[in-house]
Amino acid sequence: MSKRVFQTETRDHVTIVRIDSPPDEMLAQELRALSEQINYDTSIHTVIVTGANRGHFLTGDDRRIARRKAAFSLSDPIAAIHCPVIAAMNADAVGPALEIALACDIRIASEEASFAFPYLKQGVLPLDGASQRLPRLVGQAEAMELLLTGREVSAVKAQEIGLVNRVVPKTEVLKAALQMAGELSDKAPLAVSYCKEAVLKGLDLTLEQGLRLEGDLYFLLHTTKDRSEGINAFRGKRRPQFRGK
Amino acid sequence: MSGFETIIYEKNGSVACITVNRPQVLNIYNIRMRDEIFEALGAVKSDPGVNVLILKGAGDKAFCAGADLTEFLSAPSPAGARHARWQRDVWGLFLSLPQPVIAALHGYVFGSGIEMAMCCDIRIAAEDCVFALPEVALGIIPAAGATQTVPRAIGPGRALYFMLNGGRLSAGEALKMKLVNRVVPRAKLLPAVESLAAQISQRDPRLVRALKETVRRGLDLPLAEGLILEHDICHCEERKR
Numbered sequence: 001m002s003k004r005v006f007q008t009e010t011r012d013h014v015t016i017v018r019i020d021s022p023p024d025e026m027l028a029q030e031l032r033a034l035s036e037q038i039n040y041d042t043s044i045h046t047v048i049v050t051g052a053n054r055g056h057f058l059t060g061d062d063r064r065i066a067r068r069k070a071a072f073s074l075s076d077p078i079a080a081i082h083c084p085v086i087a088a089m090n091a092d093a094v095g096p097a098l099e100i101a102l103a104c105d106i107r108i109a110s111e112e113a114s115f116a117f118p119y120l121k122q123g124v125l126p127l128d129g130a131s132q133r134l135p136r137l138v139g140q141a142e143a144m145e146l147l148l149t150g151r152e153v154s155a156v157k158a159q160e161i162g163l164v165n166r167v168v169p170k171t172e173v174l175k176a177a178l179q180m181a182g183e184l185s186d187k188a189p190l191a192v193s194y195c196k197e198a199v200l201k202g203l204d205l206t207l208e209q210g211l212r213l214e215g216d217l218y219f220l221l222h223t224t225k226d227r228s229e230g231i232n233a234f235r236g237k238r239r240p241q242f243r244g245k
Numbered sequence: 246m247s248g249f250e251t252i253i254y255e256k257n258g259s260v261a262c263i264t265v266n267r268p269q270v271l272n273i274y275n276i277r278m279r280d281e282i283f284e285a286l287g288a289v290k291s292d293p294g295v296n297v298l299i300l301k302g303a304g305d306k307a308f309c310a311g312a313d314l315t316e317f318l319s320a321p322s323p324a325g326a327r328h329a330r331w332q333r334d335v336w337g338l339f340l341s342l343p344q345p346v347i348a349a350l351h352g353y354v355f356g357s358g359i360e361m362a363m364c365c366d367i368r369i370a371a372e373d374c375v376f377a378l379p380e381v382a383l384g385i386i387p388a389a390g391a392t393q394t395v396p397r398a399i400g401p402g403r404a405l406y407f408m409l410n411g412g413r414l415s416a417g418e419a420l421k422m423k424l425v426n427r428v429v430p431r432a433k434l435l436p437a438v439e440s441l442a443a444q445i446s447q448r449d450p451r452l453v454r455a456l457k458e459t460v461r462r463g464l465d466l467p468l469a470e471g472l473i474l475e476h477d478i479c480h481c482e483e484r485k486r
Contacts, residue, residue, distance in 0.1 A: 191385055214390065230385065
């Protein structure tokens, strides 16, 4: 994999993806390949997406968004990952970078970071998911305000409206993400990814259909060894040893 | 109605109340409780004299601390468990109640406890509430609706954080996330819930039911169809006057 675009590092079932690239087509291609590879590799239980720490989350020059073409997506490959994806937002996230973060499941942000969708200001529209994912995440009113004004919001305000889940000091962002990834990776990986699937797929369904989906995934888990292990460990007051089977 | 072992069902005027009643084991939910709640909910649903339902937990420590895991792993097969789930669909029945339901929450509200609370329309929490959905740490997922009801209430970002993490939330955090409507001191919980129930029960019960149906069904529809539903239900109710 090209070193210019991003670096990955996998340890203890957690893959860290450090993106260091403008939001271009090459990055999109590489993310697609990475996402497929992650989904094949059952030893990966959690993914952390972060930036290379140069002042911006993810990409080197992500404020210059006006000339992007709609032909590729950076957020689709992230959204296609089956296991939980944590965005470790160690710096400002603007436009395309923030759209990548919206495609993650959990967002942990630096208290110094600010966030904005400056698309309209630059005479373009969001084209990598913000118009759909943002209202689903923070509600229609907050989403409209952010998208229509392009106004910057602080990390604290972002947490208040539900755009990010946690705010920590800048130097602690990756540490907090790793700690959470560690906790997630200790859980039964199939249950974790089915839970993610039930939540995200269920929101596109009626409540009744969603309950059906939840039920079917739940009973599919009845066939796993991890379920017996989890329940027996709880009864025996010991730590479960999950194997993803 | 009598002969219940795990719940108490009471009616006080037009306000009905179900109390989950296994305080010695933090009101954990078992098969017996499922059957009894199913029976009580059926009675509420078909009772035109009930305008509002309250759901609460007996004892000091918990509204409901989850499901009784000693009964897990006893199903004959996954297919058998699935059959039983849909044959006696207690959560579907709960969500289909025409009357508004208010949850009075205190102490531990874990797993099935949260899921029951999320089947209610309004949640009032005592300051001592602690919320958690620990399922994925047990190799399972919530299966009484939480993967659907929680994200609809608080959005997918907060829901995933809460469920995947399996961590605990205080009453204040739950309020900030809009998982509950209000937080009150422990001693004021039942008075607050009862006064809200009394207030709602004084409204025209036909309109209350129509409103609940419109909101609930509308959330499953595209906006334009929801507006037609609202219009139709409104005209239908006016013609009955």
